[in-house]
Amino acid sequence: MFELYWSAVASRLRALVLLLLLPLTYLPGVAQQVSATANEAGPLLTPSQFLGYPLGNRFTPHSELLRYVDHVVAHSPGRMKRQDYGQTYENRRLEVVQVATPDNLSRLDEIRRNNLRLAGLESGTKQRQQPAIVWLSYNIHGNEAVSSEAVMQVLYDLADPKNTQTQEWLQNTVVLLDPCVNPDGRERYVQWYNRTRASMPNASPYAWEHHEPWPGGRYNHYYFDLNRDWAWQTQQESRQRLTLYNQWLPQVHADFHEMGPDDPYYFSPAAKPYHEDITDFQRKFQNTIGDYNRQVFDKNNWLYFTRETYDLFYPSYGDTYPSFNGAIGMTYEQGGSGRAGIQYAKSDGDTLTLAQRISHHHATSLATIRAAAERHDELLTEYQKYFDNARTKPRGPYKAFVVAGAGDPGQLRAFTDYLERQQIQYGYAPRRLRTRGFNYVSGKEEGVQVEAKDIVVSMYQPKSTLVKVLFEPRPALEDSLTYDITAWALPYSFGLKAYALREKVTADNAQAASKQSPGVVNQQPTVDKPYAYVARWNNLQDIRFLSRLLQQRVKVRVASRPFESEGQKYQPGTLVITRTGNEALGARFDQLIRAQADSVGVLVQAVKSGFSTSGADLGSGYVRSIGKPNIAVVTGEGVSPSAFGEVWHFFEQQIGYPVTVLGADYLGSVPLSKFDVLILPDGNYEDIYPERSLEALKAWVRSGGRLIALEGAAAFLSGKKDFLLKAKPADSAANKKASPYRLLRPYASAEREQIGERVQGSVYRVQLDNTHPLAFGYGPTYYALVRDTLNYRFLGEGGWNVGVLKRDNYAAGFAGRKARRKLTDTFVLGAQDMGRGQVIYLADNPLFRGFWQGGKLLFGNALFFVGQ
Numbered sequence: 093m094f095e096l097y098w099s100a101v102a103s104r105l106r107a108l109v110l111l112l113l114l115p116l117t118y119l120p121g122v123a124q125q126v127s128a129t130a131n132e133a134g135p136l137l138t139p140s141q142f143l144g145y146p147l148g149n150r151f152t153p154h155s156e157l158l159r160y161v162d163h164v165v166a167h168s169p170g171r172m173k174r175q176d177y178g179q180t181y182e183n184r185r186l187e188v189v190q191v192a193t194p195d196n197l198s199r200l201d202e203i204r205r206n207n208l209r210l211a212g213l214e215s216g217t218k219q220r221q222q223p224a225i226v227w228l229s230y231n232i233h234g235n236e237a238v239s240s241e242a243v244m245q246v247l248y249d250l251a252d253p254k255n256t257q258t259q260e261w262l263q264n265t266v267v268l269l270d271p272c273v274n275p276d277g278r279e280r281y282v283q284w285y286n287r288t289r290a291s292m293p294n295a296s297p298y299a300w301e302h303h304e305p306w307p308g309g310r311y312n313h314y315y316f317d318l319n320r321d322w323a324w325q326t327q328q329e330s331r332q333r334l335t336l337y338n339q340w341l342p343q344v345h346a347d348f349h350e351m352g353p354d355d356p357y358y359f360s361p362a363a364k365p366y367h368e369d370i371t372d373f374q375r376k377f378q379n380t381i382g383d384y385n386r387q388v389f390d391k392n393n394w395l396y397f398t399r400e401t402y403d404l405f406y407p408s409y410g411d412t413y414p415s416f417n418g419a420i421g422m423t424y425e426q427g428g429s430g431r432a433g434i435q436y437a438k439s440d441g442d443t444l445t446l447a448q449r450i451s452h453h454h455a456t457s458l459a460t461i462r463a464a465a466e467r468h469d470e471l472l473t474e475y476q477k478y479f480d481n482a483r484t485k486p487r488g489p490y491k492a493f494v495v496a497g498a499g500d501p502g503q504l505r506a507f508t509d510y511l512e513r514q515q516i517q518y519g520y521a522p523r524r525l526r527t528r529g530f531n532y533v534s535g536k537e538e539g540v541q542v543e544a545k546d547i548v549v550s551m552y553q554p555k556s557t558l559v560k561v562l563f564e565p566r567p568a569l570e571d572s573l574t575y576d577i578t579a580w581a582l583p584y585s586f587g588l589k590a591y592a593l594r595e596k597v598t599a600d601n602a603q604a605a606s607k608q609s610p611g612v613v614n615q616q617p618t619v620d621k622p623y624a625y626v627a628r629w630n631n632l633q634d635i636r637f638l639s640r641l642l643q644q645r646v647k648v649r650v651a652s653r654p655f656e657s658e659g660q661k662y663q664p665g666t667l668v669i670t671r672t673g674n675e676a677l678g679a680r681f682d683q684l685i686r687a688q689a690d691s692v693g694v695l696v697q698a699v700k701s702g703f704s705t706s707g708a709d710l711g712s713g714y715v716r717s718i719g720k721p722n723i724a725v726v727t728g729e730g731v732s733p734s735a736f737g738e739v740w741h742f743f744e745q746q747i748g749y750p751v752t753v754l755g756a757d758y759l760g761s762v763p764l765s766k767f768d769v770l771i772l773p774d775g776n777y778e779d780i781y782p783e784r785s786l787e788a789l790k791a792w793v794r795s796g797g798r799l800i801a802l803e804g805a806a807a808f809l810s811g812k813k814d815f816l817l818k819a820k821p822a823d824s825a826a827n828k829k830a831s832p833y834r835l836l837r838p839y840a841s842a843e844r845e846q847i848g849e850r851v852q853g854s855v856y857r858v859q860l861d862n863t864h865p866l867a868f869g870y871g872p873t874y875y876a877l878v879r880d881t882l883n884y885r886f887l888g889e890g891g892w893n894v895g896v897l898k899r900d901n902y903a904a905g906f907a908g909r910k911a912r913r914k915l916t917d918t919f920v921l922g923a924q925d926m927g928r929g930q931v932i933y934l935a936d937n938p939l940f941r942g943f944w945q946g947g948k949l950l951f952g953n954a955l956f957f958v959g960q
Contacts, residue, residue: 136167139244148447151282168251170194178332181313184275191267211479212554224468225342227268234277235309235430239348242453261465281309293434304430307733315737322413324943343471347410350429356395358425359385384463486551492597493563495547496589500630517553519599521546529593532583548599566904579855579904584875587946622698629665629869635952639749642720647673653714655707665868721768728756735774738939764792772805794927806933816891816924855903858895865957866894884919891924930959
């Protein structure tokens, strides 16, 4: 024991030196391969030997987890490599460990490239005979921390040369393990738990260590749910991970999670609804892997369930996104989560331990690898077939999707950048074409006019299944009991004019055309010192441009009426930057405007005169000055962490504008007079704003403050004194006519009946009053992702109904019959004057999960235009 102790100490010291040296060679955002060149002295240690405590006796900090990964890799030369693929917002390392036989590891890049050839994403001769690729992702939800404990034992088993079983499996597989997808969330949880746990773990559900405080460790730094971000890639961690993932495109991907502590274990096959583009083979092989898992669980008498709760529909999970990219994608759920801690007394009288949870995830990890190894020929055959069919026989009625090229250049560039991140091929219509298809704007099948240079995304390409899923106007839903939103089509989310065509369209695939800089500054050929610079207001880049100008103390004005200047027409919301008023900038004025426009990629027009050929002149009172608002947002207990995170991320990462975060626990002591704008994200504000505090908030608004209330915050204000937002009355007439027998219903149907009241993330066409500053930059409608049964009256006298739902405004997704009835003649967004200030109601959240691009301008308008 004495020798073993000193061996462990020496090993940990060597690992620490290695860890300290690594940052010297690591460049953030650039994937690098790191492997040991020589075996460390001393033996390969088990996790318990290395950590100095039995695995499962405590939660391991992220830094210690990485040190053990380095230890195992260093003891596996020629059999393991560590590849860093990026870092988190809090600068923690993101990595995968590549595991293979010595022969396969020596030709790892050739295996990876040949895999892409099988998918048709790289040219060259394809070799069918190669290992299957298995990618295992752990701890994407930070407080579902058991999986990163389990991965250490999985790594040890794969590294142990004496483990003949795993070494045999590696003959037919290359395994990639991501030991912790969400280090920031994990560390938030682990640090809290290790501070609060009793010296002897207390299993009582009432103990402090089982009640994680707000915001919890589930989310990343910006409180985004990374397991809802696979397809959208709004977060730094997701973009970096998916860049590497798409360089591999594995045949199998498994994602390790936890659920409530009273639940047993869940593994595939998944629950309905399956998306219709999950192939027959993918469904079949989910059962195959499930069989391998069942063998282990039955042998150990472990409880489990399948085919319930966790469906395969929404495309942005760790099981669905890989599935739509040719893999067998699976979710594994262990009972526990942040509540369970080290020990937890379940309601059935049993005690759930961390060690038990580790053993279950460890078992499914190995069973998944075994299934892929023993069925690798079948996996590779079907994998190639999947992509061959995608290229030659794409699924679904539509064979091409067309986005109008005459749209806003900045939004089109954001759209094509997104396609490129997804490895989706696109081109441009070579000529005008008259055909039939689905018009996303009208929501109807009709005659379509495709113009030359419109963007064309053909279904005849390797990623056609992903294309279909991301573009389909109305996804087919086989069962309304689904886990997440039911509509997400890219033309709606980006706010683009687009068509789905039933005929194949041959496009010019010269994508270099998309690389033209959208920020062409000063299109007038010779304007040395223009009277003003004019910039249209259409998208997120325009908000970022305004943000930078205001922070550079540039005086900016906004046109509240349309005008025409020097042959160009401009709509309300257009930014006007005049030389007059910016004299303090001196000679820097022109250089600063042009440099900032170039930097964010916006089109700025230099004009020689303040005279407008129609509409208001540039010096008119209808071209109002924009102040530099001092903005605050409320966070803390009662506020939805993810809703706050969406606002926080919008300011810091999307528009780069300063925002002050105010904690709900000390909000009453904050002098609101220091702020111009206060944002209340979705949440429950009953305890944050009791009656006395609410009166103080109203006094601040009356004195000139601007209050922005989103979702639950708007619902909290609804019906309260002085606030114009009111809920619609109950449909009493309908209740009188309802049959009394409606109360006689089976208990088993309760969940399905409740669906009638729900909106499962449906797309609705909101009618806009685009003469109001809150809707500047939009046309007469806006497509919103509605996730709640908005049931508000139109605002009365003193309020402005800027966005409403009228009859037949449904576009896509599932909404129950009762919910659809409520979502008729309903207020969605608007403003009311209160004294010298304004209250802005955003009953629907335009920043939801950061991916609904078409709504971000609304939020920018609320920040900078309303009340100016």
